[in-house]
Amino acid sequence: MGSQLRRGSMPFYAMVAAVVAGVLPIIGPIEVTAFISDSGPAAIWPVIIGYVLFVLVSLPILEYTRIVSFAGGYYGLAELGFGKGAGKFTALGNYFFYNWWQAANAFFIGWLLVDTVYYAYHVMLPIWAWLLASVATLVVTYAMSVQPARRLGIAITAAVLTTLVIVVAFTAAVIARSPYNSAYYLNPANSAGGLRGLMLATAVVGFFTFAGYGTALFYSEEGVNPTRDVWKAIYVGLTVSAVAIALAAYSELVAVPRSELSQVTSSALPQLVAWSRYFPLSALVGLNFLILVVSLIAFGAGGGSQARLLWAMARDNFISSGWLKELNRHGVPANAALLDFALALATTLAVAASLVKVYGYNPNTVAVAWYVMGTASSITWYFHHFVPEFGLFPYVRRHPELGFSKLRLAVSGLAFPVLGTALFVYTFYEGVVSDLVEPYFAFMVTSLLVVVGIAAYTAYRASKGALGESVVSYMAVEAGRSKE
16 A cells, blocks of 8 residues: 555556547547537537637646646645635535536436437337446446556557547548538538527537546646646647547538438437448447447546545545545555445436436436536536636746746736636526526536535635645645756
């Protein structure tokens, strides 16, 4: 048993793979329906604009990765900027995001299995198959998350990037064989919903598509050269993902005549409708199952991130648990991963039981389970990002030795956080608040209550002087000394 994560075990390529696994562009052909629904023939542009905006508004986080390498991820920047209270609020918000995220992943796999079989073979799998697929997702996520960092990096690199090549090959084949290729689809002015439709798709779908970019942050203490590699890996991973998803959107636009695009957008599995003109249905079903299996491996990257986040809170003594602070013989926070698994399993089973009780078991419930947990995770994602976005500015102001010019600090520490917050507020309203039908309303209220509860609990701990330590502050000091 050790007390420190194993440094030097995550090389640059593994960091890139972790980012790609977090964004998961291999599901691009499945998730582009929303782009086409909101912007029609201009569906590639929400992907492109969302990518550009995300690269810009994530700039404070990327600057932070060049200052210090911290396994707690975002909360380190919040803590450096505003102190332990802000840091621990961010940490708990991030942790609950990951719990909702794990449940959403479980329901995604269950939905993909059930809907693929239902569409292809007109057979509705029994409820036990749906639940088994969902639970198996959490089991595999746990199994992957307790792998040594080097082994995990190799696994996600081999599985995710190889599958991405296969998905892009399908996409390219459709584009090459399609008689409907046209520059018409490259013009943003052809958005079906006009400028509002284009920006709505960008804000609600195009922007959030890249929210998993931060997966690599949590492995930074295990990086070979993290202050040099993490921010570059994020840029490379985001770029690769954006290109793959944009190509998928274009391929589905040009796969059918323009008059038949509605058939694509009305399907839960748009690529099966669009690409069936070019490939046998059996090949497309096989691709879906490949995506399903590899997604399970990819989720392990985020599962490992969550485990390191929980371990970092225990290391700070914010969570008083020697058990969570332990690392296994491979230097992995396996106990933290086990607790994550138990909490995600309880959440998944509770949500599944409540939805089936109210709506019954049917294709709609299977899809809604995924969507509502996606909504819940989105809400906590918004709220745990507000604070660290602004944390860079006060920290750098207090540390002129970091060498930031006034322009660099104004842009990366102030202008882009303000832009990011404005986008968060807009997407939160358009993507969540503007659609308060059940069961989304109940899950929105639940997530907001969690955020309020986290704030109240953190304030209570602060009043008792029980926020623990700030390991990231010690690390930042040491990092500064090492550069002198």
